[in-house]
Amino acid sequence: MIINNDTILKDSDPRIRQISQPVSLPLSDEDKDLLRQMFRYVVDSTNEEIAEKENLRPAVGISAIQLGVPKQLTAISFEDVDKNGETIRHEFMLANPHIVSSSVQKAYLKSGEGCLSVEEEHEGYVVRSARIKVKAFDLIRNSQVEIRARGYLAIVLQHEIDHFSGILFYDRIDSEDPFREIEGALTI
Ligand code: CO
Numbered sequence: 484m485i486i487n488n489d490t491i492l493k494d495s496d497p498r499i500r501q502i503s504q505p506v507s508l509p510l511s512d513e514d515k516d517l518l519r520q521m522f523r524y525v526v527d528s529t530n531e532e533i534a535e536k537e538n539l540r541p542a543v544g545i546s547a548i549q550l551g552v553p554k555q556l557t558a559i560s561f562e563d564v565d566k567n568g569e570t571i572r573h574e575f576m577l578a579n580p581h582i583v584s585s586s587v588q589k590a591y592l593k594s595g596e597g598c599l600s601v602e603e604e605h606e607g608y609v610v611r612s613a614r615i616k617v618k619a620f621d622l623i624r625n626s627q628v629e630i631r632a633r634g635y636l637a638i639v640l641q642h643e644i645d646h647f648s649g650i651l652f653y654d655r656i657d658s659e660d661p662f663r664e665i666e667g668a669l670t671i
Pocket residue numbers: 597598599600642643646
């Protein structure tokens with residue numbers, strides 16, 4: 484499968500709203516291969532030279548439904564700074580990730596969110612939970628994992644898991660008041 488900006492489903496395609504199903508474990512070779520290709524896309528997409536040559540839009544995550552495959556698979560890779568100010572890379576190849584708990588505290592990105600399947604601007608805050616706990620199978624670690632995520636990672640995971648329900652980030656923007664401040668929310 485070739486994954487690039489032409490083959491990724493856009494929100495004009497109703498398939499992007501399809502519900503994704505859990506995959507069976509252990510993963511099939513086909514599902515492993517797809518996850519690896521999705522992960523490669525995300526990594527390559529932030530390499531300017533490769534991205535330009537292969538028509539990749541930069542991304543920190545991608546879910547299988549964006550390739551027209553309604554399976555609960557998502558790949559994530561990005562650099563972040565931990566609480567000690569050290570640079571760290573978050574990398575996941577997840578099967579069946581699901582949120583098992585969420586904080587009451589909210590979080591949102593001040594500059595809003597983007598998505599490989601959305602080409603138009605949708606301005607406004609996408610209000611999510613500031614901290615979540617996710618359970619999944621992770622192909623990178625080749626084991627079941629429990630991810631305690633906060634801040635940006637928590638937002639990325641919620642964005643990707645939303646794709647499994649056919650939800651796009653702008654569905655969560657308050658259409659009446661897109662930049663409404665949320666008291667006590669973590670802003671990133
Ligand atoms: Co997206």
